[in-house]
Amino acid sequence: MMLTTMRVAFRNISRQKKRSFLLVGAIAFGMLVITLLNALTGGVVENLRVNFSHALGGHVFIIGREFTSSGQVILKIAPDERLDQLLVEHDSVIESLTKRSRTLPTLIFGSKQTMQLMYGVDFLAEDKLLDSLVVTDGSLEHVLEYHDAIILPKPSGERLGVQPGETILVKLETLTGQQNVGEFRVAAFIEDQEQFGISAAYAHRTYLNSLLNLEADEYQVLNMFLTDLAVLEDLARDFRLGLRSPDELEEEFAEVEEEEMGLTVTVGNVPITPTPEPEEIRPWDGTRYEVMHINQIMEPVEQMVGVLNKVALVIFLILLVVTMVGITNTFRMIMIERTREIGTMRAFGMQKGQVRSIFLWEAAFLGILGSLAGVVLGGVIALILGSITFNADPSLQFFLNHGQITFTFAPASIVFNLCLVVFTSLLAAYRPATAAARLSPLEALSSHT
Amino acid sequence: MAIVQLEDVKKIYKLGKTEVHALRGVTFSIAKGDFAALIGPSGSGKSTILNLMGCIDQPTEGVVTIDGKVTHGLSDKALTRLRHETLGFIFQSFNLIPVLNVYENIEFPLLLGKNSMGKQETREWIEYLIEAVGLSDHMQHKSNELSGGQRQRVAIARALVTKPQIVLADEPTANLDSKTGQSILELMRKMNAELNTTFIFSTHDHTIIDIADHVIRLLDGQIVENTRQSAEAGGL
Known part of the structure; x- marks a missing residue:
C-alpha cells in the first residue's frame, strides 16, 4: 500500500508542473545557499589549515626544553x-x-x-x-x-x-x-x-x-606533516604521553594530590581562594617536550567559521520558513483542487491515514527533489567558481588555494540539511494533509472541484 | 435473498434553521444479482439513498443493511473497509485518478486493502476486465487521453475489480451520448449476468428503466412505486 501512495504522490507532483517547479526551486535556492556557504567556509578552513601548516612547517609541533647546569631553560631537541x-x-x-x-x-x-x-x-x-x-x-x-x-x-x-x-x-x-x-x-x-x-x-x-x-x-622544534589529518589529535596525544619523563609524571601526581588534599578556608560560609604563590621552576634532567597541533592553532579560525556557518543556518531557516508558508498554502490549494478525487479514493476504501500519507509523501518528495537540486546546483557553481583563478588582494591569498576558491562539501552537513528540509516540508504539509484526510467522502464527492 | 435492505429510513438535512426531509421513511430491499434502478425527479431522494447504501452517509432514522451488516454505529474505519470489500462505485463524471493510466486506475482499489488474489491472478483479472470493457489497446493511456465513453468503461472495470457484491452507479449514462450510453448499459448488463454482481442505479435514463429487474420510483423522499420485473421483460 505504501508503494501505491508513494507512486500516486510522486505522480501528483508532475500534475501542476509550474507550481511544483516553483516550490522545488524555492527549496533548492535555500539548499543552494546553505550548501555553498558551508562548502566555502569548509574550503577556507581547509586552505588556511594547509597554508598555516606550510607556514608553521607541519601539522604537529614538538618543542624541546632543557634545564642547563647553570639553571637556564633552553629550547633544544x-x-x-x-x-x-x-x-x-x-x-x-x-x-x-x-x-x-x-x-x-x-x-x-x-x-x-x-x-x-x-x-x-x-x-x-x-x-x-x-x-x-x-x-x-x-x-x-x-x-x-x-x-x-x-x-x-x-x-x-x-x-x-x-x-x-x-x-x-x-x-x-x-x-x-x-x-x-x-x-x-x-x-x-x-x-x-x-x-x-x-x-x-x-x-x-x-x-x-x-x-x-x-x-x-x-x-629546537620538530614538526611533522601527516598523511591523514584524522589521526592528528590521537598522534599528538601519543607523543605527549610518550614523551613525558618519569619526573613529569611525579609532578603531575603531586599536583593532583595537593588539589585533592587542599583545605578550603571559609569566612561566613564563603570559600576564600588562597592567592597563588609564584611558581618555582624545579630543575629537571634531559629534555621536556611540549606537543601542539595545527587544530589548536586553527581554533580561532574555526570559531570564526562556526559563527559564519551559524549565520548561514539562520538565513537557511528564514528561507525554509518562507518556503514552509508557500508549501502550506499550496497544499491547501491542492486539497481544494483534489477534493472530489479524495472522495473517490475514500469511496473505494482508502483510509484516512492513507489520504494523509499521499499528501505527506508529496511534501517529502518536493523537499527531497528541492534539496537534491540545490546540492547539484551548488556542486556545479562550486565547480565553476573553483576553476577560476582570482587575482585577489594578497591578504586574501591565505584563504585560497593557489588563487582558487576551494569548496569542501561535508556529506554529514548535507544530509542534515536535507533531513531538515524534508522535516519542515512535512511539517508545512501536515495540517492540509490532515484536513484532507478528515474530509468526509460525502462532502468530498459532492464537491464541484 | 436481500443484499441491500432499508427499513423505515429517514434522512433530514439541516440547512441553517431549515430542515430538509430528503427521505421520509423509506423501506425496500434489493435481491442479490438484481439490476435495479432508482428513478424519480431531482430532489426525490435517489442520490441520498445511493449515499446511504454506499456507506458514505448515515440515516437520521431507520436501518440500512448491506450484505447482512447494519451500517449504523460502525466506525469510519469499518465503513471504509465495508465499502472496499462489498461495494463498487460508478460516478456520473467518471472520477478517474488523472495521474494513473487505465491499468493503474482499475488496479487502484485492489491496492487499498487486502487482496486475496496472487500477483499473476490479479494481473490476469485486470486484463480480463480491460478486455471485457473493450480497452485492451488503451491500457497505458491516462484518463485525459480517453473519450467520455472510454472513461466510463474504465470506471465500470474499476468498480468491478474488487469483485464487489454491489455496484452503485450514480447516473452512469448522464454525461454520455445515447449511443455510448447504450453500449455502456449493455456492458453493465453483461457484467451483471457474468459475475452475478448487483447493480443499483440512480437514473433518469428510460433505457435503464426498461431493462432493469427492479424499479423503485421516488417522489419527495418517498417510494411511490416498487416493481420487480420478470427476467424476460428486463432483457435487452
Missing part, C-alpha cells in the same frame, strides 16, 4: 630514544619531518627597531613553504642563493622602513643567554596573518643556528 621510538611507531602516518630553530629577536634598521618571531628553516627540505608564502614585495627567487636571506612579514618591514635587498641587523640571545648580533639581507615581504596568531620571519636555519650557538644540524 637533543637525540632522544623515546622520540626516535615514537617516530618509528608512527612512521606510516608521518609524511615528512621538518626541523626548525626559532627565536624572538629585535630587528634593527637605522634608528628603528621591532621584535619579531623568527624561524630558522631548511628551505630545501621544506619545499612547500616558499610556495605557500604570499609575497607582497620583493622576490623569493634568490632566497636559496643567499645564506643570510630573511623573509619578513609586511608589517615588520613597514615598521622598520626597510626595502627588499637592504640589510638589517638582528639582535638575539644565544641559547646560553648572551647577546649576539647578525646581519640579514631582506629578500621579500610576505603577507602577515597576525590575526590568526601567525606572524613569523624566515631565515636559513644554519645561519640562525650559528647566531644562536647551535650546531648547524641541531634544532
Whole structure:
C-alpha cells in the first residue's frame, strides 16, 4: 500500500508542473545557499589549515626544553630514544619531518627597531613553504642563493622602513643567554596573518643556528606533516604521553594530590581562594617536550567559521520558513483542487491515514527533489567558481588555494540539511494533509472541484 | 435473498434553521444479482439513498443493511473497509485518478486493502476486465487521453475489480451520448449476468428503466412505486 501512495504522490507532483517547479526551486535556492556557504567556509578552513601548516612547517609541533647546569631553560631537541621510538611507531602516518630553530629577536634598521618571531628553516627540505608564502614585495627567487636571506612579514618591514635587498641587523640571545648580533639581507615581504596568531620571519636555519650557538644540524622544534589529518589529535596525544619523563609524571601526581588534599578556608560560609604563590621552576634532567597541533592553532579560525556557518543556518531557516508558508498554502490549494478525487479514493476504501500519507509523501518528495537540486546546483557553481583563478588582494591569498576558491562539501552537513528540509516540508504539509484526510467522502464527492 | 435492505429510513438535512426531509421513511430491499434502478425527479431522494447504501452517509432514522451488516454505529474505519470489500462505485463524471493510466486506475482499489488474489491472478483479472470493457489497446493511456465513453468503461472495470457484491452507479449514462450510453448499459448488463454482481442505479435514463429487474420510483423522499420485473421483460 505504501508503494501505491508513494507512486500516486510522486505522480501528483508532475500534475501542476509550474507550481511544483516553483516550490522545488524555492527549496533548492535555500539548499543552494546553505550548501555553498558551508562548502566555502569548509574550503577556507581547509586552505588556511594547509597554508598555516606550510607556514608553521607541519601539522604537529614538538618543542624541546632543557634545564642547563647553570639553571637556564633552553629550547633544544637533543637525540632522544623515546622520540626516535615514537617516530618509528608512527612512521606510516608521518609524511615528512621538518626541523626548525626559532627565536624572538629585535630587528634593527637605522634608528628603528621591532621584535619579531623568527624561524630558522631548511628551505630545501621544506619545499612547500616558499610556495605557500604570499609575497607582497620583493622576490623569493634568490632566497636559496643567499645564506643570510630573511623573509619578513609586511608589517615588520613597514615598521622598520626597510626595502627588499637592504640589510638589517638582528639582535638575539644565544641559547646560553648572551647577546649576539647578525646581519640579514631582506629578500621579500610576505603577507602577515597576525590575526590568526601567525606572524613569523624566515631565515636559513644554519645561519640562525650559528647566531644562536647551535650546531648547524641541531634544532629546537620538530614538526611533522601527516598523511591523514584524522589521526592528528590521537598522534599528538601519543607523543605527549610518550614523551613525558618519569619526573613529569611525579609532578603531575603531586599536583593532583595537593588539589585533592587542599583545605578550603571559609569566612561566613564563603570559600576564600588562597592567592597563588609564584611558581618555582624545579630543575629537571634531559629534555621536556611540549606537543601542539595545527587544530589548536586553527581554533580561532574555526570559531570564526562556526559563527559564519551559524549565520548561514539562520538565513537557511528564514528561507525554509518562507518556503514552509508557500508549501502550506499550496497544499491547501491542492486539497481544494483534489477534493472530489479524495472522495473517490475514500469511496473505494482508502483510509484516512492513507489520504494523509499521499499528501505527506508529496511534501517529502518536493523537499527531497528541492534539496537534491540545490546540492547539484551548488556542486556545479562550486565547480565553476573553483576553476577560476582570482587575482585577489594578497591578504586574501591565505584563504585560497593557489588563487582558487576551494569548496569542501561535508556529506554529514548535507544530509542534515536535507533531513531538515524534508522535516519542515512535512511539517508545512501536515495540517492540509490532515484536513484532507478528515474530509468526509460525502462532502468530498459532492464537491464541484 | 436481500443484499441491500432499508427499513423505515429517514434522512433530514439541516440547512441553517431549515430542515430538509430528503427521505421520509423509506423501506425496500434489493435481491442479490438484481439490476435495479432508482428513478424519480431531482430532489426525490435517489442520490441520498445511493449515499446511504454506499456507506458514505448515515440515516437520521431507520436501518440500512448491506450484505447482512447494519451500517449504523460502525466506525469510519469499518465503513471504509465495508465499502472496499462489498461495494463498487460508478460516478456520473467518471472520477478517474488523472495521474494513473487505465491499468493503474482499475488496479487502484485492489491496492487499498487486502487482496486475496496472487500477483499473476490479479494481473490476469485486470486484463480480463480491460478486455471485457473493450480497452485492451488503451491500457497505458491516462484518463485525459480517453473519450467520455472510454472513461466510463474504465470506471465500470474499476468498480468491478474488487469483485464487489454491489455496484452503485450514480447516473452512469448522464454525461454520455445515447449511443455510448447504450453500449455502456449493455456492458453493465453483461457484467451483471457474468459475475452475478448487483447493480443499483440512480437514473433518469428510460433505457435503464426498461431493462432493469427492479424499479423503485421516488417522489419527495418517498417510494411511490416498487416493481420487480420478470427476467424476460428486463432483457435487452
